[in-house]
Amino acid sequence: MLDIKWIRENAAKLDDALAKRGAEPLSAPLIELDERRRAILSSLQEMQTRRNAASKEIGAAMAQKNGELAEKLKAEVAELKNALPAAEDESRRLEAELTDALSRIPNIPLEDVPVGPDETANAVTRIVGSRPQWNHGPVEHFEIGEALGFMDFEGAARIAGARFTILKGQLARLERALGQFMLDLHTQEHGYTEVQPPLLVRDDAMYGTGQLPKFAEDLFRTTDGRWLIPTAEVPLTNMVREQILEAEKLPLRFTALTPCFRSEAGSAGRDTRGMLRQHQFNKVELVSITDAESSIDEHERMTACAEEVLKRLGLHYRVMTLCTGDMGFGARKTYDLEVWLPGQDTYREISSCSVCGDFQARRMNARYRLKEDKTTKFVHTLNGSGVAVGRALIAVIENYLNEDGSVTVPDVLLPYMGGLRRIEKAA
Structure with a gap:
């Protein structure tokens, strides 16, 4: 299996190698899929960070007897908790999709390998x-x-x-x-x-x-x-x-x-x-x-x-x-x-x-x-x-x-x- 980090940094090399093997270029769809995976991971991390921060803020609001703010924060935490499972499912789906796509790509030939169709x-x-x-x-x-x-x-x-x-x-x-x-x-x-x-x-x-x-x-x-x-x-x-x-x-x-x-x-x-x-x-x-x-x-x-x-x-x-x-x-x-x-x-x-x-x-x-x-x-x-x-x-x-x-x-x-x-x- 090839490293997606290497593919992102060497997109032209991958497509050239695939062409030598008689295959279609794949760097663009792979990188696009990886971008979506990275975006959902970033969003998931932000949601988790905000949920943790808001949970702590609830305690501070209660200590200050600010009930209105506390209730608002509780509603935000509840909303984040409800949204997290779907985001986690999407993250796992995209991770599996990327892994499957990478697993179907052949290896990169060495430079001294003769180029030919068969x-x-x-x-x-x-x-x-x-x-x-x-x-x-x-x-x-x-x-x-x-x-x-x-x-x-x-x-x-x-x-x-x-x-x-x-x-x-x-x-x-x-x-x-x-x-x-x-x-x-x-x-x-x-x-x-x-x-x-x-x-x-x-x-x-x-x-x-x-x-x-x-x-x-x-x-x-x-x-x-x-x-x-x-x-x-x-x-x-x-x-x-x-x-x-x-x-x-x-x-x-x-x-x-x-x-x-x-x-x-x-x-x-x-x-x-x-x-x-x-x-x-x-x-x-x-x-x-x-x-x-x-x-x-x-x-x-x-x-x-x-x-x-x-x-x-x-x-x-x-x-x-x-x-x-x-x-x-x-x-x-x-x-x-x-x-x-x-x-x-x-x-x-x-x-x-x-x-x-x-x-x-x-x-x-x-x-x-x-x-x-x-x-x-x-x-x-x-x-x-x-x-x-x-x-x-x-x-x-x-x-x-x-x-x-x-x-x-x-x-x-x-x-x-x-x-x-x-x-x-x-x-």
Whole structure:
């Protein structure tokens, strides 16, 4: 969430940032709404001050035996008492209206973010590795998985409907191995603390990371009013909500391997075959909580941690800097890691690493205290996939496919596979 004080002082900057994101200017209506809020607050304060003063004057008038003045003052106090509830209601209404309006405004992009309307304006930052060379043609992951007998889409549809998958046998183990490998890498070498967070969260947690109110249709809600997490970013980031942290304890770095649940409301007709776009999938998430000065460097570090997963798996990928029109709601800058999928003959996103500044911290009221002068500031938050496990599985089986239809297990996963070096058709 943006600060209304900053908006009042930087109206042109806000409208310019919104224009870069393809949105209409909003500074004028926001400032006008804030003016009305401030006016009613001022009026309310004046009424309360006058009521208190008049109450004291009644006592003085009575002491002076000035009954006429006392009665007049009593009538004034009664009138003010009657008027105050309506003014307080209006103040609360305008405060809620302003908060709601602010909560729907996207974050301000950093200056070095490419400007453009959609993914066509994203910039290639670097390309790592090379495409596999084979004697056989590429095959899509769902054809490989079904041929091996370890991937069942029809069975999943009978149980849960579309956009679900059943993994069995050696592919189920490979998926588990990928998640464990990622967790071990991030905790043992990259300094992240492993967390097992709740998968169900309350409204204020979703609001804190920016999923609510704007993106409710993309989420699954339970009958008791909780939400299934779309990403572990939600519970991991909210671990610092409503807290004041000591500056010297920053950064905090958390990681979690969790199921994620998304309604995919806006993806009708897209990636309907296979595992690329699911209602339920596993992902290793990375979250960092930093001070204001460190967040940009932390963004580069986090991206490098996610890249290391792909490097050790021997996968070809590229790093994209997202443009203003393709960037997420809460991000100031985002790097997408796009892995090469031979079956589709294209790159597909497998990780997205974003720096959010204090955007989420304002919504969560998460601060840190400076040691020197004991003042507080909002923390800066970052999040990234480290990486999406299901898409990593897709990438491995498509890139490590052998001519006979078997899949070679990457060396780095052998300790997690009980030494199994090749996934072959079920007997």
